Amino acid sequence: MANSVETETPNAGEAAYWTSRSGQKWVDYQQSLDRLFSEVAELLIREAAPGSGESVLDLGCGTGATSLALASCVAPGGDVVGIDISSLLLGIARDRAAAAECANVRFVEADAQTHAFEPGRFDLLVSRFGSMFFGGPVEAFENMRTGLRSGGRVYLAAWAPVSNNPWFAIAGEAAMARLGSVPKAEPNTPGPFGFANRDYASGILRDAGFADIAVDAVTVELVAPDSPSEAAELACNVGQAVRIIAAKNGTAEDAAAIADAVAATLLAYQTSNGIRIPAMINLISARCP
Ligand SMILES: C[S@@+](CC[C@H](N)C(=O)[O-])C[C@H]1O[C@@H](n2cnc3c(N)ncnc32)[C@H](O)[C@@H]1O
Numbered sequence: 001m002a003n004s005v006e007t008e009t010p011n012a013g014e015a016a017y018w019t020s021r022s023g024q025k026w027v028d029y030q031q032s033l034d035r036l037f038s039e040v041a042e043l044l045i046r047e048a049a050p051g052s053g054e055s056v057l058d059l060g061c062g063t064g065a066t067s068l069a070l071a072s073c074v075a076p077g078g079d080v081v082g083i084d085i086s087s088l089l090l091g092i093a094r095d096r097a098a099a100a101e102c103a104n105v106r107f108v109e110a111d112a113q114t115h116a117f118e119p120g121r122f123d124l125l126v127s128r129f130g131s132m133f134f135g136g137p138v139e140a141f142e143n144m145r146t147g148l149r150s151g152g153r154v155y156l157a158a159w160a161p162v163s164n165n166p167w168f169a170i171a172g173e174a175a176m177a178r179l180g181s182v183p184k185a186e187p188n189t190p191g192p193f194g195f196a197n198r199d200y201a202s203g204i205l206r207d208a209g210f211a212d213i214a215v216d217a218v219t220v221e222l223v224a225p226d227s228p229s230e231a232a233e234l235a236c237n238v239g240q241a242v243r244i245i246a247a248k249n250g251t252a253e254d255a256a257a258i259a260d261a262v263a264a265t266l267l268a269y270q271t272s273n274g275i276r277i278p279a280m281i282n283l284i285s286a287r288c289p
Pocket residue numbers: 011014018037059060061062063064065066083084085086089110111112113127128129130131133134
């Protein structure tokens with residue numbers, strides 16, 4: 001039976017998506033995804049510079065990797081609240097926090113667009129790829145602003161356009177080569193590339209009442225699984241390929257052929273240090289006035 005977060009929210013579709021088979025992939029591949037995005041977590045923490053004693057809100061925390069890393073940065077005396085709309089992913093986050101005996105992190109299952117934040121509770125709002133899925137992004141960031149103290153900082157990592165991100169482009173192109181093209185996502189709409197346009201992302205923060213807004217394109221490396229076939233499996237299961245295969249009613253044979261094509265293309269990114277894919281993110285920073 002769906003609970004209230006999954007039904008009575010403006011982002012009910014996201015709640016359903018992130019608790020469905022698509023969300024389950026983030027559970028199945030949690031270790032590989034955290035390794036893939038490890039440089040993004042490091043970048044966010046370096047830029048946000050969480051200090052001991054600070055309180056941090058981790059938006060769209062998923063399975064909790066960044067929440068746990070932030071929690072160790074703010075100890076002693078500080079704490080982290082990970083907020084996420086997916087009960088499925090939060091279950092993993094809570095298990096990980098318990099296994100790590102991390103006492104200064106807790107997780108809230110809620111839609112960050114409407115959750116009643118305690119006014120001025122947080123010093124810092126951070127998100128690794130959890131900020132681009134709101135149906136009402138201005139309302140969502142206005143709402144989260146109420147949870148920040150005056151002077152509170154915001155650091156969000158969002159994907160730059162897919163044309164700058166071969167990890168996604170390679171799998172998407174391989175799927176379309178096999179099954180035919182699908183319509184491109186509308187720009188500036190909720191989804192992984194929802195904040196790809198830097199002016200749009202900046203305007204959302206401005207309209208939500210933030211100050212000192214900057215959106216910088218930053219290049220990082222994604223750390224893929226070491227073998228090309230495992231890297232291809234990951235690229236084909238989380239991202240564009242799986243959506244195209246579903247939309248085109250692709251078969252298991254199609255999925256295998258697409259994975260083979262992706263593995264062959266990923267060979268070009270093999271280094272002495274494993275498969276490393278250049279990626280571009282938009283690093284969005286702002287301050288609560
Ligand atoms: C791409 S995943 C990123 C997860 C995590 N930050 C990470 O880096 O592994 C996006 C996350 O945003 C969450 N999310 C989407 N819409 C949300 C909303 N309205 N409120 C809270 N979380 C949301 C999803 O459930 C999902 O866990």
